[in-house]
Amino acid sequence: MGATTRAGNLPLELTSFVGRRRELAEGKRLLSAGRMLTLVGVGGVGKTRLAGRIAAEMSREFEDGAWLIDLAPLGAGELLAETVAALVVGCPYPNMESLTAYLRDKQTLLLLDNCEHLLAQCAALAGDLLSTAPGLRILATSRQALNLPGEQVLEIAPFTVPEPAEASMEDVLHNEAVRLFEDRASSVVPEFKVNDANILAVARLCRRLDGIPLAIELAAARMLILSAEQILERLDDRFRLLTTGPTTAPSRQKTLRALLDWSYDLCSDQEQALWGRLSVFSGGSDLEAIEQVCSDGIARESVPDLVAQLVGKSIVLRRGQGSAIRFEMLDTLRQYGRERLVASGEDKALRLRHRDWCRDLAARAEAEWFGDRQMEWLGRLAREQGNVRAALEFCLNEPGEAWAALEIAAAMWSHRLSWSSPSEGHHWLERALAKEPGAGPVRAKALWVDAWLVLLRGEPEAAKPLLEECRTLAERLGDEAQLAGALHITGFSALLAGDFDRAFSLLEEALARRRVLGHRGHEWVVLFQLAMTAVLMDDPRSAKLCEEVLEKATRANAEWSVSYALWVTALERWRRGALRDAVTMMRDAVRLKLRCNDHLGLAQCIEGLAWVLADDGQYEQAAQMLGGAQVVWRSIGTSLSGLGHLAGAHDRCEATLRRHLKDDRFEAAFGRGSALTVDQAAAYALDERPARQPESDVLSVLTRREREIAEYVAKGLTNKEIADALVIAPRTAECHVENILRKLNFTSRSQIVKTWESRRSDQE
Known part of the structure; x- marks a missing residue:
């Protein structure tokens, strides 16, 4: 179950934490x-x-x-x-x-x-x-x-710095600024220590840097080639120059600027150029991207060494490990690099190279997504989200570049999981379509991709004019690929609306066109939706279509696609009464959904299991499974009602369960499921926990704070009294009690009291 446990993402500290x-x-x-x-x-x-x-x-x-x-x-x-x-x-x-x-x-x-x-x-x-x-x-x-x-x-103020009058070496050695300098200097010169010979220079250097940690770290990085005295001497020269300029900037701002200028001047010409060029990346980059974007005028084979030198000088940070090593800069250093890049006159050229790199990335992702690198591409595009956003923003703000934004955003159709949401993809495409009125193939493609995204947002009416324009434009251009796209998404719209006959006809035609064009990834998506349509309309061709969907995804070794192929094939087995096969395949799909971290697919799989179990006469388990599915739907901020083609099966399942269990037993079982966490719901779907928890264990779904508040409720305290006892706001206590009632599927505080007392007696 570790695949869905999300316990935070705090990075490990790469250097020691000093002071504060x-x-x-x-x-x-x-x-x-x-x-x-x-x-x-x-x-x-x-x-x-x-x-x-x-x-x-x-x-x-x-x-x-x-x-x-x-x-x-x-x-x-x-x-x-x-x-x-x-x-x-x-x-x-x-x-x-x-x-x-x-x-x-x-x-x-x-x-x-x-x-x-x-x-x-x-x-x-x-x-x-x-x-x-x-x-x-x-x-x-x-x-x-x-x-x-x-x-x-x-x-947060800068570190305190040693005062000139401080004569005690012990006092200076315990000063936070001095300790930071010593720690960082010893990381580049392991034998370095603050001693009688250098203590005055180090103390004066820290004063000169106003105790600003970043400035101290940049200066300490110079210890590889200079002594503390030499650093101080060169820094004094820098400050004498600085005092001849404007005096309106705060002194600390001047200090940091002086350090950045000095760090820049200590870099070679090629290191300076690379520092500025790296500022076009947003959220960091890997070495391959740096070589592609930044090597104009710099020998490509020398880029790795230059990056290593900037890492050694604390300008660039190395993050990650293995195949996911990335290089990035602190925002202060990146903004300084951007200033230098603009001053050099290279800014637009580098932004264009960065744009072209993003175009190439999106094109390769589209071409390779349906294959054994599917999960790798989903992960990579998620890591490069900041760079794609930066490139799109540049294209939309630079006259004459909106066409490139259309091209990049439309190429991401197969990776809508790498966008934050369908809303984000629509955000970029809507802006690009408005800025680029040209009537070429790129616009036609962007139109059907945008229509797909607005359908996923639950806005079928907004998709209609996009699809009409796409179809008209594709026909005028004679562009078979975009015409197939328009047919596909129109069929998908009909499927969502529950118009299965129309959906099947349109998707069948789109599939034939995609097969002629040889677009494997496009072909599989259309085939999957055609198979799903056939299953939902009980078409006799559904078994063969599902077999083909699963065979193609398995042969391509595309894990995310295989998970959906297993799901739709399980539905087909269910519809024709092969319930044991359906359960096995649905659970296999759940395992893959967990590996892919696909909560939307997980919700659909748990729903599907409920439908199968209901038809198998396992009514209480099915009701609890429906409750578990609701937990997952809730975790992603949506519900099955947004997928109209599946809502009918859910309603029929619930009606069956209420008829056999009666309302009270159904609500109780559903409540037990809806009180689970996402991880617990997935484990229950995989039959990794008993179908019914002992009453005394029901409180395990509560957080530590909620259990604490439940105990106070059991003691008869009001919300205000609980708030006073825990030093929280009364409204916060009220929210906690409401969450406890909802999680336990209770309607009154007396039920909390009864459950708590039962738990206590069990423990005794």
């Missing part, structure tokens, strides 16, 4: 006492590192994990909720609804890092989430406070 004991203790105290804490301070002061340490040390208090969301690569606030939901919820269609549904009964910490360019959007998101999820706490970093009601602000 007071701020660390205060941050933990404030976050324990309240629910929203923002660390505020200048760039380079160490807000991100401190926030990460606070989150790590408090992570055990959050049963459902602590999550770091870096907002620096996010250029616009429109996709904020989708970005957070994609990371935290991990479902195919994340949005604000799925995020709030997922967090509502969770004990979770969100770390929103680098909020300063999205202040209003971050404040709105935080406010909405905190008002609906009583177990949620938010830790943010920003150069400004979010000004949210209830927000606590902790200002």
Whole structure:
């Protein structure tokens, strides 16, 4: 079951954490006492590192994990909720609804890092989430406070620095700024220690750098080739030059700027060029991408060495391991690199090279997605989401480049899981279609892809004009591929509407056209939807179609496709009465869904198992399975009602169960299922737990805080008395009690009392 356990994503610390004991203790105290804490301070002061340490040390208090969301690569606030939901919820269609549904009964910490360019959007998101999820706490970093009601602000100042009058070596050695310099310097020169010979220079250097951690780390990286005295001398020269310029900037800002300028000047010409060029990447990149985008005028074979040199100088960070090694820069260093790139006159050329790299990436992903690299491509496109967004934003803001945005976004049709949600794909395509009125094949393709996305958003009326324009344009161009696309999505629309005869006819024609064109991936998707249509209309051709769907996906070794092929084939076995085969195949599909982290598919599989079990006379198990499916639907912020072609089977199943169990027994079994977690629902679907929990174990579905509150309820305390006892707001206590009632499928507090007393007597 580990495949769906999502216990956070806090990165491991790559260097030692130095100092900040007071701020660390205060941050933990404030976050324990309240629910929203923002660390505020200048760039380079160490807000991100401190926030990460606070989150790590408090992570055990959050049963459902602590999550770091870096907002620096996010250029616009429109996709904020989708970005957070994609990371935290991990479902195919994340949005604000799925995020709030997922967090509502969770004990979770969100770390929103680098909020300063999205202040209003971050404040709105935080406010909405905190008002609906009583177990949620938010830790943010920003150069400004979010000004949210209830927000606590902790200002992070630079390290204190040794005063010139401090004569005691012991005092200087215990100074946080000096300790940081020594720690980082010894990582490049292992034998380095602060001693009598260099202590004055190191102390003066830390004062000169105003105690700014990033500045100290950049200076310490120079110890590989310079002594502390030499660094100080060169830095003094830099500051003398700086004082001749404008005096309006804050002194700390001048300090950091001087360090960045100096670090830049210490780089070779090629290192300087690469530093600037790397700034076009958003969210980092791998070495292959750097070589492709940044090697103009730099020998490609020398790029790895140059990257290594920038890593050695603490300009570039190396992340990950194995085949997922990536290189990225802190936002302060990236913004400085962008300034240098613009000043060099190379900015547009590099943005175009970056755009072309994204075009190539999207094209290769489209060509190779239906094969043994399917999961690899889904993972890679998820990692490159920041770069794809940056390229699309550039294309949409640069005159004459909207055509490239259409091309990139439309090529992602097969990887809608790599978008945050169908809404994000639609966001880009709608903007690109409006900016690029040209009547070519790229527009025709973008139209049917956008129609698919709006259908997945539950907006069939919005899809109609897109499909009409696509069909008209494709016919005028004589473009068979896009005409097949229009037929396919029109058929898919009919399938969602439950018009199976029309859907079958359109999908059959689209399949024939795709086979002539030799588009394997397109062909399989149409074939899958045709097989599903045949199953739902009890067409005698359904068995052969399902066999072909499964055979093609298995031969291609495309895991995600195989999971759906197993699901639709299980439905076909169910419809013709082969119930044992149907259960086996549906459970095989569940296992693959867990591997793929596909909660939408998981919900459909658990639903399907309920239908099969109901027909097999296992009525209580089927009712509990329906409740478990509801848990998964709720976790992704949607329901089966959005998939009209499947809603009829659900309604018939529920009617059968109510007829055999009567309403009371159905509601009880359904309630037990709906009280499970997603992991527990999947385990139950796989028959990895007993169908009925002992009454005394029913409280296991509650979080630690909810069990604590349940005990207070059992003792007869009111919500206000519980709030006073736990030092929380009365509304928070009320939300917790409501969650307990919902999870246990109870309607009154007296049921909580009875269950708690039963549990206590069992334990005695």
